[in-house]
Amino acid sequence: MKGAKLIAVMAILVLAATAAHAGILENVKxxxxxxxxxxxxVPGFSVPxxxxxxxxxxxxxxxxxxxxxFNDPGKVKFVPVTTSERxxxxxxxxxxxxxxxxxxxxQRDAKQGIDFCGILFYDGQGFMVxxxxxxKSAKELDGASICIQIGTTTELNVSDYFAANKxxxxxxxxxxxxxxxxxxxxGRCDVYTTDASGLAARRTTLSKPADHIxxxxxxxxxxxxxxxRHGDQQWGDIVRWTLFALINAEELGVTSENVDEMMxxxxxxxxxxxxxxxxxxxxxxLTSDWxxxxxxxVGNYGExxxxxxxxxxxxxxxxxxxxxxxQGGLMYAPPVR
Amino acid sequence: MKDPSDTRSSKMMMLYDPRFRSWxxxxxxxxxxxxxxxxxxxxxxHNLEKAGLTSGFGFLGEVAGFDISLTLIDYSRASTYGRAxxxxxxxxxxxxGIGILLSTALGFIIGVTRLSxxxxxxxxxxxxxxxxxxxxxxxQILFWYIAILNPLPRPRQALDLMDxxxxxxxxxxxxxxxxxxxxxxxxxxxxxxxxxxxxxVRWARHHQMATGRRFxxxxxxxxxxIGLPxxxxxxAGFPIRWDVPTLQGFNFxxxxxxxxxxxxxxxxxxxxxxxxxxxxxxxxxxxxDKGQIEAARALGHRPGMTLRxxxxxxxxxxxxxxxxxxxxxxxxxxxxxxxxxxPDLVHVFAGxxxxxxxxxxxxxxxxMLVYLTTSLTISFIMNRYNIRHAMRGA
Numbered sequence: 235m236k237g238a239k240l241i242a243v244m245a246i247l248v249l250a251a252t253a254a255h256a257g258i259l260e261n262v263k264x265x266x267x268x269x270x271x272x273x274x275x276v277p278g279f280s281v282p283x284x285x286x287x288x289x290x291x292x293x294x295x296x297x298x299x300x301x302x303x304f305n306d307p308g309k310v311k312f313v314p315v316t317t318s319e320r321x322x323x324x325x326x327x328x329x330x331x332x333x334x335x336x337x338x339x340x341q342r343d344a345k346q347g348i349d350f351c352g353i354l355f356y357d358g359q360g361f362m363v364x365x366x367x368x369x370k371s372a373k374e375l376d377g378a379s380i381c382i383q384i385g386t387t388t389e390l391n392v393s394d395y396f397a398a399n400k401x402x403x404x405x406x407x408x409x410x411x412x413x414x415x416x417x418x419x420x421g422r423c424d425v426y427t428t429d430a431s432g433l434a435a436r437r438t439t440l441s442k443p444a445d446h447i448x449x450x451x452x453x454x455x456x457x458x459x460x461x462x463r464h465g466d467q468q469w470g471d472i473v474r475w476t477l478f479a480l481i482n483a484e485e486l487g488v489t490s491e492n493v494d495e496m497m498x499x500x501x502x503x504x505x506x507x508x509x510x511x512x513x514x515x516x517x518x519x520l521t522s523d524w525x526x527x528x529x530x531x532v533g534n535y536g537e538x539x540x541x542x543x544x545x546x547x548x549x550x551x552x553x554x555x556x557x558x559x560x561q562g563g564l565m566y567a568p569p570v571r
Numbered sequence: 572m573k574d575p576s577d578t579r580s581s582k583m584m585m586l587y588d589p590r591f592r593s594w595x596x597x598x599x600x601x602x603x604x605x606x607x608x609x610x611x612x613x614x615x616x617h618n619l620e621k622a623g624l625t626s627g628f629g630f631l632g633e634v635a636g637f638d639i640s641l642t643l644i645d646y647s648r649a650s651t652y653g654r655a656x657x658x659x660x661x662x663x664x665x666x667x668g669i670g671i672l673l674s675t676a677l678g679f680i681i682g683v684t685r686l687s688x689x690x691x692x693x694x695x696x697x698x699x700x701x702x703x704x705x706x707x708x709x710x711q712i713l714f715w716y717i718a719i720l721n722p723l724p725r726p727r728q729a730l731d732l733m734d735x736x737x738x739x740x741x742x743x744x745x746x747x748x749x750x751x752x753x754x755x756x757x758x759x760x761x762x763x764x765x766x767x768x769x770x771x772v773r774w775a776r777h778h779q780m781a782t783g784r785r786f787x788x789x790x791x792x793x794x795x796x797i798g799l800p801x802x803x804x805x806x807a808g809f810p811i812r813w814d815v816p817t818l819q820g821f822n823f824x825x826x827x828x829x830x831x832x833x834x835x836x837x838x839x840x841x842x843x844x845x846x847x848x849x850x851x852x853x854x855x856x857x858x859x860d861k862g863q864i865e866a867a868r869a870l871g872h873r874p875g876m877t878l879r880x881x882x883x884x885x886x887x888x889x890x891x892x893x894x895x896x897x898x899x900x901x902x903x904x905x906x907x908x909x910x911x912x913x914p915d916l917v918h919v920f921a922g923x924x925x926x927x928x929x930x931x932x933x934x935x936x937x938x939m940l941v942y943l944t945t946s947l948t949i950s951f952i953m954n955r956y957n958i959r960h961a962m963r964g965a
Contacts, residue, residue: 318922322931325624346929347624367821378821379741384918385926389637393648404741404822405638406832407923408912417912421725421740422831424821465621 258469270296271329274314278543292333301531302524318385351474356555358452360430372451376401381414381423391454481567483534490533659919667902673841678848704846716835746813747827753810760803768792832913855890895953
């Protein structure tokens with residue numbers, strides 16, 4: 235099935251007429267919805283519930299863009315894509331935004347015809363093992379069988395890490411995260427590896443989550459963020475500044491609950507952000523109240539984080555590097571002005 | 572002087588000439604096809620460039636940076652994508668090759684069993700065929716992998732036979748022969764024995780044609796092929812050491828590991844294809860006229876000889892063409908490996924490599940070309956075999 239989809243996507247690449255097409259924003263407005271490529275299988279990032287209602291950080295980001303464009307967070311269609319088809323789907327216009335816990339790397343940005351629009355979540359790769367093995371550190375994993383997902387930065391990082399520490403391992407590489415998790419759970423592998431947030435998410439789906447620990451070592455930088463097709467600067471700007479608007483809103487204390495009061499604020503930064511005085515949004519092809527729409531419907535960055543992966547959720551992740559720069563984290567957005 | 576209307580009429584004549592018209596039609600179709608292919612290539616190149624994608628085959632020389640669980644040739648993370656492609660290709664050929672041999676052997680046995688006069692045996696073969704060929708292959712692969720091999724005990728509780736062979740959910744781990752200096756002699760002896768056996772069989776046939784006397788060439792050559800390398804082995808002082816697997820940490824160290832992914836894929840492919848091949852064999856044997864067998868018996872041939880000299884050669888004419896397509900199907904079906912993580916061509920090249928480089932068009936094109944080439948090669952070999960048999964049977 236994956237093969238068929240890939241071939242179909244490639245057929246578009248081969249057969250699509252070379253005539254110039256309108257900008258993505260215009261196409262999206264005409265279609266009345268934004269197509270957002272998501273994983274669909276990572277709790278806390280993108281997963282549908284029993285009623286088909288999506289939740290997660292990646293999902294909420296897609297809704298934020300829809301709120302900015304349509305003033306309606308529901309005008310978004312989530313398209314589950316696998317790791318191996320995600321870039322092709324974006325390149326060929328099957329999706330308008332890739333918001334799929336995808337790591338920003340040089341190769342992907344420079345060679346694959348896509349542009350990353352910032353960092354939604356600072357992550358790093360970790361290892362999960364069964365407590366019964368008595369492993370305390372990743373340095374003790376010599377000779378282990380490791381379940382990995384195909385075509386990820388994870389696959390390369392493991393190789394780097396074991397080579398650097400002069401250890402050997404046996405890769406067991408699966409097509410989907412579901413399959414890797416099941417095979418890890420049933421003992422085909424000693425270790426499951428992916429981004430630390432993914433480990434926390436995946437642990438909740440194991441048969442006995444309490445039997446497994448996530449080792450302390452983080453072996454890589456995994457800045458996860460949304461990406462768009464290369465070549466449409468306007469659309470890239472909209473997606474990039476939607477992310478920055480979410481972070482700036484948190485920094486300025488604008489939340490979904492107080493945003494209406496904030497419209498009367500005298501703080502010039504807040505006035506500019508919410509478009510009370512300026513019409514910055516119109517310069518990107520949106521309306522001047524674009525940030526108001528985003529925060530009103532979806533909330534600010536902190537709200538999105540707490541709702542999906544924060545300490546009160548099953549994932550229970552502290553803010554850590556994802557706290558604002560004013561609170562010792564790395565979240566820092568250029569000013570809206 | 573020539574009448575100008577003359578040339579015109581001869582031109583008109585050409586249009587009415589069926590040979591000229593068929594040439595013209597073919598040329599037009601060819602030109603249209605070339606135009607379509609040209610447009611597709613141009614379109615692709617243009618679209619790739621417009622999308623800011625790198626194209627070309629330069630990536631094959633870049634460092635891959637990932638590991639593969641089964642490598643028949645030297646491969647490490649420092650090898651190139653081109654090398655990774657070869658590893659994947661060999662893994663595909665390995666599982667297909669073994670699958671073809673197993674399925675053909677099993678298919679012949681089951682096909683003959685299906686025709687057995689023994690009611691129980693023939694029913695058992697029929698039940699096997701009907702069950703196996705009516706369940707989708709993908710499910711069978713998952714069945715072997717998830718339901719049979721995965722529940723095996725973990726390495727620390729591995730089933731073990733004489734501390735040499737171990738079976739666990741990491742696969743079948745067996746001692747690995749390590750050849751020491753002098754092993755070349757054994758290999759040489761084996762090659763010499765096979766060559767001698769081939770000559771002997773030929774000579775025996777000529778001898779029988781000329782004199783009518785039979786020489787037990789098959790028994791002698793079997794002895795030769797087994798005996799000569801053994802003698803060489805003894806002469807060289809047994810230049811072989813066994814690398815015995817031992818449990819160390821998480822996994823077994825040393826020895827040869829047959830991956831559960833490989834076992835599951837190989838079993839599923841072989842058993843599935845064998846069911847179809849069995850039916851081909853049955854139809855082939857049943858197509859041989861009963862009178863042929865009666866005639867052979869009347870001439871005093873024993874049942875074994877009747878089967879070997881009269882029935883099989885004629886049945887092969889019917890069996891080979893569908894057998895070829897079973898082999899082709901098996902090779903193509905091996906790409907289902909991707910669902911259980913067996914590192915075949917599709918998994919390593921059209922999976923990991925495609926994702927790390929992003930060059931979908933080139934990689935899918937190469938992958939398709941490989942399957943096409945493999946299938947055409949198998950077709951070619953089987954067709955040659957078929958031609959030989961068809962002539963003899965006629």
